[in-house]
Amino acid sequence: MTTYRIAVIGGTGPQGKGLAYRFAKHGHQVVIGSRAAEKAEPIASEIAERITEEGGSPVVSGAANTDAAAGADVVLLAVPFSGHDELVESLAEQLSGKTIISCVNPLGFDKGGPYGLDVERSAAEAAQAIVPTATVVGAFHHVAAASLWSGADFLDHEDILVCGDDADGKEIAQEMARAVTSHVGIDAGKLRLARQLEPLTAVLISINKKYKVRSGISIAGV
Numbered sequence: 001m002t003t004y005r006i007a008v009i010g011g012t013g014p015q016g017k018g019l020a021y022r023f024a025k026h027g028h029q030v031v032i033g034s035r036a037a038e039k040a041e042p043i044a045s046e047i048a049e050r051i052t053e054e055g056g057s058p059v060v061s062g063a064a065n066t067d068a069a070a071g072a073d074v075v076l077l078a079v080p081f082s083g084h085d086e087l088v089e090s091l092a093e094q095l096s097g098k099t100i101i102s103c104v105n106p107l108g109f110d111k112g113g114p115y116g117l118d119v120e121r122s123a124a125e126a127a128q129a130i131v132p133t134a135t136v137v138g139a140f141h142h143v144a145a146a147s148l149w150s151g152a153d154f155l156d157h158e159d160i161l162v163c164g165d166d167a168d169g170k171e172i173a174q175e176m177a178r179a180v181t182s183h184v185g186i187d188a189g190k191l192r193l194a195r196q197l198e199p200l201t202a203v204l205i206s207i208n209k210k211y212k213v214r215s216g217i218s219i220a221g222v
């Protein structure tokens with residue numbers, strides 16, 4: 001398995017923390033990023049302690065988002081959609097030339113439940129437009145934070161759908177999916193399909209509420 005130096009921007013939230021745990025557990029070097037380094041450090045320690053207790057030898061640290069992104073090969077964006085564009089703009093220098101993976105979902109919630117926001121462009125396309133020199137890939141949109149932090153060795157009943165316009169970038173995300181599901185992610189098509197993949201998470205959240213489960217995506221026939 002190829003391993004990477006991965007910065008998780010927004011790694012103090014449940015989604016970034018869960019993905020960071022899975023990546024570090026399976027041999028990747030991980031830096032938890034935060035707008036405040038002192039917020040990232042205890043999360044990094046918590047992940048490292050958990051993996052050590054499980055018998056692993058994790059390489060996890062915490063840093064300010066800018067330092068985390070600067071030192072990474074791959075930068076995972078795991079921040080809320082509100083504030084996403086401003087954050088990416090603020091990291092444009094550090095993100096230039098990097099592979100960026102976005103799991104950001106533009107979702108809204110009202111009395112009717114979760115729904116996909118009516119956006120001009122997906123979060124992944126926005127990141128690509130803000131940092132044209134980077135390679136943006138969409139992935140890990142549909143895996144629940146609680147499942148990522150659960151005791152399951154792998155979420156092997158789920159698939160990670162990957163979209164992007166660059167074959168090498170997609171291959172990196174597909175490989176990283178192994179740390180989560182134990183198998184390679186599925187190439188779901190071009191980056192523009194993030195417009196379909198991101199809001200699909202609203203359907204999963206709706207299913208979770210109805211059936212009191214943690215649903216995920218599994219593609220038949222591949």
Ligand SMILES: NC(=O)c1ccc[n+]([C@@H]2O[C@H](COP(=O)([O-])OP(=O)(O)OC[C@H]3O[C@@H](n4cnc5c(N)ncnc54)[C@H](OP(=O)(O)O)[C@@H]3O)[C@@H](O)[C@H]2O)c1
Binds near residue numbers: 034146
């Ligand atoms: N939660 C899930 O189960 C799940 C599943 C699939 C996809 N996702 C997607 O993953 C992303 C993160 O989800 P989450 O639940 O972990 O989110 P979250 O807890 O709301 O936010 C994650 C982190 O982002 C940073 N952040 C918050 N507001 C920000 C802003 N305006 N600008 C820059 N940074 C900000 C915070 O870190 P600092 O304060 O440390 O900077 C926060 O801890 C979202 O786009 C979500 O749609 C979530």
